[in-house]
Amino acid sequence: MSETLETEVLAAIEAAGDEASLEAIRVAELGKKGRISEMMKGLGKMSPEERKTEGPRLNGLRDRVQSAITERREVLADAAIAARLATETVDVTLPVRSSPAARGRIHPISQVIDEITAIYADMGFAIAEGPDIETDYYNFTALNFPEGHPAREMHDTFFLQPDESGARKVLRTHTSPVQIRTMETQKPPIRIIIPGKTYRQDSDATHSPMFHQVEGLVVDKSANIGNLKWVLEEFCKAFFEVDSLKMRFRPSFFPFTEPSMEVDIQCDRSRPGEVRFGEGDDWMEILGCGMVHPNVLRAGGLDPDVYQGFAWGMGIDRIAMLKYGMPDLRAFFDADIRWIEHYGFRPLDMPTLFGGLSQ
Ligand code: DAH
Secondary structure, three states, X not given: OHHHHHHHHHHHHHHOOOHHHHHHHHHHHHOOOOHHHHHHHHHHHOOHHHHHHHHHHHHHHHHHHHHHHHHHXXXXXXXXXXXXXXXXXXXXXXOOOOOHHHHOOEOHHHHHHHHHHHHHHHXXXXXXXXXXXXXXXXXXXXXXXOOOOHHHHHXXXXXXXOOOOOOOOEEOOOOOHHHHHHHHHOOOOEEEEEEEEEEOOOOEOOEOOEEEEEEEEEEEOOOOHHHHHHHHHHXXXXXXXXXXXXXXXXXXXXXXXXXXXXXXXXXXXXXXXOOEEOOOOEEEEEEEEEEEOHHHHHHOOOOOOOOEEEEEEEEHHHHHHHHHOOOOHHHHHOOOHHHHHHHOXXXXXXXXXXXXXXX
């Protein structure tokens, strides 16, 4: 009986077309409840005489079936690999698909923020950030805007719904509130720049309701206007990538600085549709600055008899447009893939002072 069984099982193994059906045979014959296993369990009930002949016969049967299965499994595995190789052909003549890092583009605003960061980092400045949704206190009061002062109106503020106490949060109208937040948490000497998003109710070809500023703040015991002028001049030369550039400081007013100044840089507008920096006899206003007002130092928890500071604030969007010749601010926020392909920057070309800011 076990001879016909053996012929039958070996034939089934030989006929198994894949690893799954081979495994099914193994389980049916040699598994815990398999046919051959059950026969081997019967050995215990046999007389010693019977066992002497049946034992070796059944062991032999089990070993032969087991090795037939192992052999067949190898054959099937080889065949499976061969079949896969036959179907998975690689067409080496196809064009190479570029990687996301090669196709993606950095938005000019992000690029310009990276350039600004690289320049100030080289001078020893750290980056500070604060929330876009600000309290009235940080956006105005702590910056020495008195209640009801017209300067508050000039900011075209977006107000949020008042809370239970009637206080209205605002979308910050400038990056200056981060001056106060930094003074509250860091001891002088403070040397920071604050790049970020700012918001005002204004919208046309040169204004968008969300725009970007970079603020600078230096506080220590001896910070002075001479230092301020040097920092701004070095920044402008590096940013506009010119060897020299004339600057003009005009008296102005901001509640949070005293004295306050506006800064113009030398430019040439004689060629139509083009502005060049560091040459010509025209001027362009690019930033506001001044010595930090004693009330602002006090609001930041610093004693104005011990500490003094200077600060400045500059719009990023417009200088990005000027530097890279982009005529309409609104295109920045249109999410048009053709625009970003044209004006965008390669992700791995990170701006550095030694490697060049804009190439
Ligand atoms: N916060 C001002 C604005 O948005 C810009 C500014 C002017 C910032 C003078 C300053 C500063 O830190 O000193 O118009």
